[in-house]
Amino acid sequence: MRELLEAVADGSLSPAQAEAELNGYVTGEAGRFDAARDQRRGIPEAILAEGKSAEQVIALAEAALETTDRALLTRVSTSQFEALERHLTEAYPDATIDRRSTTIHVRTDDHEPPSLDATVGIATGGTVDGPIADEAAAVCLDAGATVDRVDDVGVAALSRTLDQLERFREADVLIVAAGREGALPTVVAGLVDTPVIGVPVSSGYGYGGDGEAALAGLLQSCTVLSVVNIDAGFVAGAQAVLIARAIDDARD
Template sequence: MRELLEAVAEGSLSPAEAEAELAGYVTDDAGRFDATRRQRRGIPEGILADGKPPEAVASLATTALETTGRALVTRLSDEQFRVLEAAVEDAEAGATIERWSTSALVRSSSYERPSLEATVAIVTAGTVDGPVADEAQVVCEDAGATVDRIDDVGVAALDRILDQTDRIRSADVVVVAAGREGALPTVVAGLVDAPVIAIPVSSGYGHGGDGEAALAGMLQSCTVLSVVNIDAGFVAGAQASLVARAVDRAARTAERE
């Protein structure tokens, strides 16, 4: 405790960093950020932008940047991204911000990205599935996994997915995003021996539209796979990252033995 107080007094540690050390979380005007979730859970807290004022998103992201060296933000609007970008520039010189569709990853200049000996294949049925798959991808890349992205291979033309079978089989875990009837994850799971995580996407219309038919089809899959909620790219990416961490640990243990 005394060391923390002395570090704050001399300016080598910010009050937010000290709060994170003591409580495990940091409180600002926008809410609480779980600064120790990576250590506790293996996956850092993501900041959901949907429904929040742009200033609140920026505040939480800069708090995350200050206390953990990185911030992962999902479901960003263009306005929220502009405010976030400006806040990051003001918060720390040299910090970088990358954007994937509606997701963003902020890193400080001193942040060292983890590196995992594991590959995640992220597969989409069509271009409409891209933003949801992007959300999964940013989580996996933030975790340090290698991502192999395979787009637009839906079952309307089976040759498209069969052409990519070797690539998908080389991955340690597979995430598949599909809307409409949601058949692609079942097809993929029947071709590979890696875990498959299916994301139903809210595309389609009429009866079973908005991802409902895709979700029902994936839950009824005749091949073994896991299913997350509709459009839950973050959750799928987090699950895939945990699998990738387990694969990495096994690989490193084998190398030592």
């Protein structure tokens, strides 16, 4: 405790960093950021931008950067990103900003990226599934895993799925995102001995086009796979990271 107080007094530790050390989280006007989640769960807290003002998004990103040297944001709108980018340009001019559709990953120069000896394969049925796959990929890359991405291999033309079969089999864990009837994850899971995480996507139209048909299809799969909620790219990425980390530990 005394060391923390002395560090705050001499300026080597900010009040937010001290609060994170003491409580595991830091409190601001926009809410509480769980700075200790990465140590506790192996996955950092992601800042869900949807439903928040640009000012709240910036404040939470600031809390993440100050306490963990990186920030992972999901469902970021164009206007939120523009405001965040303007703020970071001034406050963290040397920060690296990686934008993948609606997912943003920011890291300062002080952040030391981890490395995992494991490959996460990510596949999408169609281009429309891309933003959800981007969310999963950002989580995996943040953890230091190698990501092998294959897009637009839906089963409407099964040959394009089978063309990628060897890549699927080489991955340590697979995330497969698909909308409509959600067939791609179940087909892939029947062809590989790799753990498959299926992500139903809210793409399609008419009855079940909001992702419910895809979710039902994955839940009823006769091939063995895990299923996350509709559009839950972050959750799929987090589960893949936990598996990849266990594989990395076993290899060590």
